[in-house]
Amino acid sequence: MNSAASRSGRxxxxxxxxxxxxxxxxxxxxxxxxxxxxxxxxxxxxxQAPDDYQQGSTVKIMFIHVPFAWLSMMCYTxxxxxxLGTLVWRHPLADVSAKAAAPIGAVFTALALITGSLWGKPMxxxxxxxxxxxxxxxxxxxxxxxxxxxxxxxxxxxxxxxxTAIITLVGFINIPxxxxxxxxxxxxxxxASVLRAGGSTIDGSMxxxxxxxxxxxxxxxxxxxxxxxxxxxxxxxxxxxxRIAARGAERGRAE
Amino acid sequence: MMDSHTAFVAASxxxxxxxxxxxxGWIVLDQRIQKRAMRxxxxxxxxxxxxxxADKKS
Amino acid sequence: MMALFVRxxxxxxRAGGGALVAVLFFLAVIAIVPFAVxxxxxxxxxxxxxxxxxxxxxASLLGLDRLFQADRDDGSLDLLIMADRHLxxxxxxxxxxxxxxxxxxxxxxxxPLLGLFMNMEPKAIGATTLTLLVGTPAITFIGAxxxxxxxxxxxxxxxxxxxxxxxxxxxxxxxxxxAYGAMDASAAFLPPFLILxxxxxxxxxxxxxxxxxxxxxSAD
Numbered sequence: 044m045n046s047a048a049s050r051s052g053r054x055x056x057x058x059x060x061x062x063x064x065x066x067x068x069x070x071x072x073x074x075x076x077x078x079x080x081x082x083x084x085x086x087x088x089x090x091q092a093p094d095d096y097q098q099g100s101t102v103k104i105m106f107i108h109v110p111f112a113w114l115s116m117m118c119y120t121x122x123x124x125x126x127l128g129t130l131v132w133r134h135p136l137a138d139v140s141a142k143a144a145a146p147i148g149a150v151f152t153a154l155a156l157i158t159g160s161l162w163g164k165p166m167x168x169x170x171x172x173x174x175x176x177x178x179x180x181x182x183x184x185x186x187x188x189x190x191x192x193x194x195x196x197x198x199x200x201x202x203x204x205x206x207t208a209i210i211t212l213v214g215f216i217n218i219p220x221x222x223x224x225x226x227x228x229x230x231x232x233x234x235a236s237v238l239r240a241g242g243s244t245i246d247g248s249m250x251x252x253x254x255x256x257x258x259x260x261x262x263x264x265x266x267x268x269x270x271x272x273x274x275x276x277x278x279x280x281x282x283x284x285x286r287i288a289a290r291g292a293e294r295g296r297a298e
Numbered sequence: 299m300m301d302s303h304t305a306f307v308a309a310s311x312x313x314x315x316x317x318x319x320x321x322x323g324w325i326v327l328d329q330r331i332q333k334r335a336m337r338x339x340x341x342x343x344x345x346x347x348x349x350x351x352a353d354k355k356s
Numbered sequence: 357m358m359a360l361f362v363r364x365x366x367x368x369x370r371a372g373g374g375a376l377v378a379v380l381f382f383l384a385v386i387a388i389v390p391f392a393v394x395x396x397x398x399x400x401x402x403x404x405x406x407x408x409x410x411x412x413x414x415a416s417l418l419g420l421d422r423l424f425q426a427d428r429d430d431g432s433l434d435l436l437i438m439a440d441r442h443l444x445x446x447x448x449x450x451x452x453x454x455x456x457x458x459x460x461x462x463x464x465x466x467x468p469l470l471g472l473f474m475n476m477e478p479k480a481i482g483a484t485t486l487t488l489l490v491g492t493p494a495i496t497f498i499g500a501x502x503x504x505x506x507x508x509x510x511x512x513x514x515x516x517x518x519x520x521x522x523x524x525x526x527x528x529x530x531x532x533x534x535a536y537g538a539m540d541a542s543a544a545f546l547p548p549f550l551i552l553x554x555x556x557x558x559x560x561x562x563x564x565x566x567x568x569x570x571x572x573x574s575a576d
Contacts, residue, residue, distance in 0.1 A: 101303045104310045111314070130569065150321045154314050161310040165303050182522045189519040196509055205573035206505040210519060213501055213566050217523050220555070224526035227548075228533065263318070270325050277332035284339045 060276050063136060067273045074266040081259030088252035104162040106252055110260040111155035115183060118148030118264065122190075123215040126208035136272070138204035139279075141211065142194055143271035147264060149187040155180060175229040179222050186214045200279065360447065361454050367426070368458030375419070375459045379466050382415040386470045397475040404474030405484045405535035409528060411470070412463050412488055413495060417520065419459040420499040421506065421513040423451065424571065428507055437571055444568040448500060452564065456496045464488045476539075483538030483545065487552060491531040494556040497563030498523050504567035508574045526555055 089106040122144050128137025159177060160170045171177070190207055197203035368375070389407050393399060427433035436447055467488050471481035502516035509515065530552040537545030 100307050103307045107310065107314050147321065150317055154317050157313050157317075158310040161306050161313070165306050182525060185522040186519075189515075189522065192515060193505065193519060196506075196515055199508075202508060202574060206570060209501065209566050209570045209573070210505055213498075213562065214523065216562060217526075220526045220558075221522075224529045227551075228529045267321065267325055270329060274325065274328045274332050277329075277336060281332060281335045281339065288339065288342070 060135060060139075064273060064276060067269050071266065071269060071273075074262060074269065078259055078262030078266050081255055081262055085252055085256035085259045088255055092248055092252050101162055101165050102249065104158055105249070106256045107260075108155060108158040108162055109253060110257040111151050111158060112180065113257060114260055114264050115148060115152035115155050115180065117261070118144050118151060119183065119187075119211075119215065119218075121268075122148065122211050126211040126215075129204050129208040130212070138200070138208070139272050139275045140268070141204070141207060143275050144268055145187060145191045145194065145207075147267050147271065149184065149191060151260075151264070152180065152184045152187055156184060173229070175222075175225045178225050178229075179218075182221055182225075183218070190214070360450050364451055364454035365458055368454065375462045378415045378418050378459055379462050381418055382411045382463050382466060383470065385411040385414060386473060389474070401475045401477070401480075404471060404476040405480060405539065406532050407474060408467050408471060408484050408488070409491075409532050409535065412460075412467065412492060413524060413528060415463050416460045416492055416495050417499060417517045419455070420496075420503050420520070421516050423455050423500060423503040424507045425503075433507075433571070444571065445564040448504070448564040448567050448571070449560065452493075452496050452500050455500075456493050460492045460496055464492060480535065480539040484535040487531045487534045487549065490549070490556060491527050491552050494527045494552075494559045495520075495524055497556075497559040498527075500563050500567040501570065504570035504574070507571065527552065530555065 085106070089103055092103070092106075122141045125137040125141035125144065128134040129141065156177075159180075163172065164170050190210055193210060194203050194207045197206060386407060389403075390400060393403070424433060427436065437444060464485060467485045468481050471484060476484070499516065499520050502520040505519075506513075506516050530548045533543070534545055534549040534552055537543040537548060
């Protein structure tokens, strides 16, 4: 939240990677501290929360499952914005942001699937249902992995950035279509055993820990994202510096 | 009934903790590698192009 | 544009092999199915449409990486990009159509024959072939994006398939449900079929634009 707000506010300022590094250095301790604080508080609150009369203690899985699912979508949205930044504005940081976000998003999506599966086993009696929502998240996970694989396969950073950005954008346009088609497909073969978990009404005693956990994980995501971006900038600088050093050594030998 | 469910709750929290710890560990390790490489290059007197313009060394 | 189409078709035919290999692959996939699920003719008839779709989907992915690769190797891709900067999406569209005509249309034509192997009724065979005819261009258009993105990679073929397959899920869903709609009285044929046609038209716009952008990026 924090870095997103300042990013849109002082867009031009942070375009300079050096400025970004300065800002990241100042911001990171706060982000890390706040996310630890929120996560600890959220954990404590979720253990204090009462069990659901229908779902028993498994409702506690919700407190981590829902934030993971929400972050898996938010991360893809950030990557799409970054892809637009790469293609339209050729923003130097957009590509770094997209590249850093992909593995983090993949981990969060995987966790959403794993925790959902662990929630489904006691509730539905099976690890996996081809439910519309599960299937969509699974497709999202596959897309994360494809994007990471594509980015890693290319040596030239600038070309990899463009290629990944295009695939990310096409994927983003496709997500509503996939969601719609999976919904359609699911109504065709509706499995009988699926129990619609819970209702739309969540009690306040459940909602509060959930919100705190969501906030904590969102802060954690931004902490990790900024750290990974900083790593990526450093990595590129080091590659550039090595190249200069090698060229200098060559010139020295020639003289 | 309740007891068998506790295992699932514990497993999901453990999986989340493990995966996130792995992610954090990976990023921190990466950061340490980059920082060390940076220090190494600087100690050998290699500068970035934007910096070496300011003070012409060699 | 017509000249480009004719040239691409002629090149594709002369290179030969490609289309034939894809059809053989399709045949092999369909031939394997009974060994996996058993020779129960009723079951085969029921899953036949779905199997034909999966086989055609996989087979049409086979030749995709050659969509731009050959042109890149002999340098004519750079000429195409330089020649008409603004019409590049149209050029890509024509290339996709030519590729579909040479390497995917044979698959559609082979589908009725393979449907017989699956013990499908004539009506079901006809419906499946029709959905393949309408749906496979969408796979080619989506695949063109992957092929354009991976054109600079030496071994991009497998990567293209991995990236493309999740994106083809809507095509598969509506293709198969339309095929089932024709077989089963309780399911509808027309709505999924029309949506399938809409998806194809949508990707006929999106695919060429995205792959043109990717090709420009790889050329710089």
